[in-house]
Amino acid sequence: MPCRQLDNHLYPYLDGELVEGDRVEFESHLASCEGCRAEVDRESKMLLLIRTRARQGAVAAPESLRAKLTEQLQGETKRRRYSAVSKLAAAAAGLAVCTVAAHTGWRSYQRKLYVEDAVNRHARAYPLEIEKPSAEQLEAWFNDGKLDHRVAVPRYQNAGLTGGRLINVRDRPAAYIRFAAEGNRRLGLFVYSDKPGDVDVTTEPSVDRSNGFNTVTWRDGDVVYTLVSDLNDDDIRQMVPPLQAPRSAPMLVPASYPH
């Protein structure tokens, strides 16, 4: 081996990083080359010296650092624990959101069921118990203890009262009020109590379509009103009387409650 290659093998040899074959080859060279042997010897002493001195001079980590790290590890672990807890809380909150979402879904499904039932009953044209009353008479008739909730009869300028009767909307006792509008159109208004809040509707009227009828449903406190008619979407919205609480967007309504 030419001595020029000493540099390539010197440290790997001393560091024990030469592969077996190279090591054997290098050692056989050293056996025959005094110059390289001396240099390897010198370097090995030097390396040993440096390592020994460096080790002797090495400063241990200060106790304060050790304490700080222990404390920080503790803090970090605690933070993680909290984050695990908050993740749990987030999961719980997520579950709550899902529950709320599910409940909302359920309520809107309930509304559909109530609306559908109202539509079916309206279509069957049940006989009326009181015919051609005035609005006041009809309100008096309903509100004398027949129902647990108060019934307000809307006054329509373009639709007259045909009459009313007690009826059920699904499981709920309801007032049924029939109107006759231009062109021999029948409109049926169902008024029932929804104290448990099962039906997804607010004071803001919701329009649904069921079995070829359009419906508009709105809420006044615990009382839910569903008007069934064959009017188109826009017209049926206008049949909703203004409620006591002012609406954000005033609607054009040709109807009013009793003065």
Added chain:
Amino acid sequence: MLGLKSNAQMKAEFEQLAMPCLDGLYASALRLTHSDRDAEDLVQDAFMRAYRFFDKFERGTNFRAWLFKILTNTFINKYRRQVKERSFSEGSERESVTAQLFSADATETAANPEDHLLDRLLSEEVLQAIDRLPIDFRMVVILADLQEFSYREIAEILDVPVGTVMSRLFRGRKLLQKHLQAYANATPNEGPIDLTEYRSRKNLG
């Protein structure tokens, strides 16, 4: 509940692995930063980073090497620029002093064997000489000679090929010897030696 338990276990496991490395980390950080305070900060940064990424550590692989990889990365990312800027003028000044010493001594030779001379070197001087190495060489020398990592581990830690580790180590150690020679030669009542001449001859060859 499972999450809480594994956190505590994780901490215990980390402490068990990392705490014995603390002295080595600190000693290396001192050589890298040249300051007690920066060394503490560096170790603290690296240590907590390691803890945060402990779940990324592949169990069964070399934890100490992993820890030193984080230390050197943290140093390179956070401290190197400051330290470089601060020590640049000092470094070049020292370099010229060294050069003067060498040029003065290289003209003379002595019969004294160099190892006898170098034996008198103090730990402090060896560490100072390491501190003066350019950072790339210094990191390799620290990892190889202070921490006694293998070439492959150093390559892994510094994210460079093994060949690069070998060449940096060669140049780093040679430079270190040169620095140490300067210390030794600066010692009063000791004659200069022929190491420098030997080396310059070898470098030419």
